[in-house]
Amino acid sequence: MRIGDLAQQTGASVRSLRYYEEQGLLSSVRTPRGQRTYDEDAVGRVRLLRQLYNAGLTSSTIATLMPCVDSPSTASTAATVALMRREHERLGEQVAELVRTRDQLAYLIDSALACAAEPTGPAAVSAA
CATH class of the missing domain: 1.20.5 (Single alpha-helices involved in coiled-coils or other helix-helix interfaces)
Incomplete structure (x- = not known):
């Protein structure tokens, strides 16, 4: 799906989605024309990111926690x-x-x- 579709499905702004990407919290694949495309899993990920930001977590804290979302058994260090x-x-x-x-x-x-x-x-x- 394209960035506008992801924004519409999640309620996030296009600017926020680009910011999430810059922070390494969200990934996309670029088309030959340079447009961002996202898989269906991005919807749930963006919704989670928005919840965490709305709860007051910082970008660096979220970046530390996200590996636990992706693979909890290998990423959960004592510090995390x-x-x-x-x-x-x-x-x-x-x-x-x-x-x-x-x-x-x-x-x-x-x-x-x-x-x-x-x-x-x-x-x-x-x-x-």
Whole structure:
């Protein structure tokens, strides 16, 4: 498939796909006219790359982890496993913070709804 097709299927920009290639995270084959073509496996790989970037991993961290995706049994060194554990822990902390923020927003919503339900104005004063 061509770069535009891959971009459309994955939601990644053409620029991002070119960047992934520059970083050695994605590979393509060039046609005689110099156009990039990708195999069907590229769709899953790009989706994974986007997840990792969206989670805050850096290009160098992702480059270190990708061999584990390609062949887990031979690429999982102790250092790579330690790196994955650190990222996993960091993501767990982010999830916990997001849950706390979500809970705070739920409280604020409930408070706002309770205030909106209370009668206000001159009619509320005379009823008291």
